[in-house]
Amino acid sequence: MPRLTAGVDLGGTKIQTVLLRDQQVVGSARMLTPQTGADAVIAAIVDSVKASIAAAGARTAGLAAIGVGSPGTIDAEAGSVGHSPNVPGFEGDPVLVGPAISRALGGVEVKLDNDVRVAVLGEWKRGAGRPYHDLLGVFVGTGVGGGLVLGGELREGMGAAGEIGHTIVKDGGRRCGCGRRGCVEAYAGRARIEATARSWDRRGRPTKLFDVMRKRGRDRVTSGAIAEALQRRDEVTIQLVDDAVWALGLALANAQNLLDLEAIIVGGGLGDRLGQPFVQRVERRASRYLHVPERPPRFLPTELGDLSGAVGAAVLAGG
């Protein structure tokens, strides 16, 4: 009987789960992340694993292992997650997620790792990064995360490698969520794009971005709203996306100059939503700054889209 492996991508707003059999996604499930605490989140993860098994027409008894990708501080050995400000119940001291999920599912093995690292693992092993052994994955979403594969190994460093989002592209530039100024994330992360648009709006530089947001019934400027405002040729949005392209282009060129990579994969909520044209613009911008422009890396969109993390989590668990 072929081995079944589940992968869970735990986020602040949603839980995405896939079920792999023979390296193929045979079932998946997505649900909103409960906002009522750690126990509810753990129960939701268990439900989502069961739902993805049901979706595949398989049985829980056949499940070999579960991988979980989570934001925050991960202790892979203990199976705990802590200091994850966006996941309700996980903001503080470590919670033993792994053992709890295992108990609820008959003692199945559970592996944990950082959400961005598992997303890079997913794209590397099952997505756009398959042909390469030296690559950088950049996930442009609410923030900007990244992870490196170097010499065919996912790089750990002392635990914090791959923070391309906090490359400073302009000393003294736009304020970032991390408290410093001029990070890539301050220009390309969805949350800072929204904050900058609000600030410009207040200072008399109007934008259609918030009309689009309201029309979509949202109270946040989603990636979809940014894409729509861009299509409507809203000047502020055009400027903000230009700035994001510039910041990503510069930071990725600097990473390339230092690391001489084979490929750079651009994904994440905003990256996936703006898609290939956005990735091409980033590539063109980066090429201006490359020290060896005649041998650039390939710039690629993700292949797995918003499943990169869940698939990577399943790969982590041996799927």
Added chain:
Amino acid sequence: MPRLTAGVDLGGTKIQTVLLRDQQVVGSARMLTPQTGADAVIAAIVDSVKASIAAAGARTAGLAAIGVGSPGTIDAEAGSVGHSPNVPGFEGDPVLVGPAISRALGGVEVKLDNDVRVAVLGEWKRGAGRPYHDLLGVFVGTGVGGGLVLGGELREGMGAAGEIGHTIVKDGGRRCGCGRRGCVEAYAGRARIEATARSWDRRGRPTKLFDVMRKRGRDRVTSGAIAEALQRRDEVTIQLVDDAVWALGLALANAQNLLDLEAIIVGGGLGDRLGQPFVQRVERRASRYLHVPERPPRFLPTELGDLSGAVGAAVLAGG
């Protein structure tokens, strides 16, 4: 009988050679690089190897292997060097340096690699980098070169990894020798520091730097001249060194944010000359930009100083 290994650091102005026995430098020799062509340079390398053997009171017959670090494009297999604009006779098509040296020294094995890579190898295996398996070596001289050790391996990438000197720290900033603007090298490389001082001087911002240079009987602003002008509190030199500290601090912090290294070693002609106080200033500057400031890399001066390259070349040859 213990094995003898020679290491040669070939530069545009000097050839530095060391002889290693039991991993210790037991002899060394230094000479000016002939300016009359490839044959003269090869003969000088052979002489310098013989001189270092003589200095150690050893005999040529005991020599097991020679390593050579050179600027330019290296073909390690063929033993050739080409496209090295600063070494007379090596500016154009590849010259078979390795076989020529080997013939002149009784068929001894000769290994070649890039000058910056062997310098990193020297500091990693025999110098300040010994305790680490993840480090960046930065050599601040006429230009700014760098090399990476990641996971206990000297990183090659597609052949051009480690170009920290061409990290862009200010888009549209100072012109660099590479043709782009705002590279680290445009702020911290000796040649661009000199060019900037000349340009400011012409535009009415006087400096003692050129008086110091002439007093020293030189027609170039050497690292020694920069150090002396700094000591004399020359305002332009203070500003230029501040700028170099800023550029290095920002670029090294960005490298750290991406790679999560254990150590950063700062050397090169200017880095070694300005020494520990300069390295500490770079460290303090970098710490402002670190994403995980509570776990910074160690910032270290070189241990081997201007022998990093020659010792590393000997290590390359098995010494």
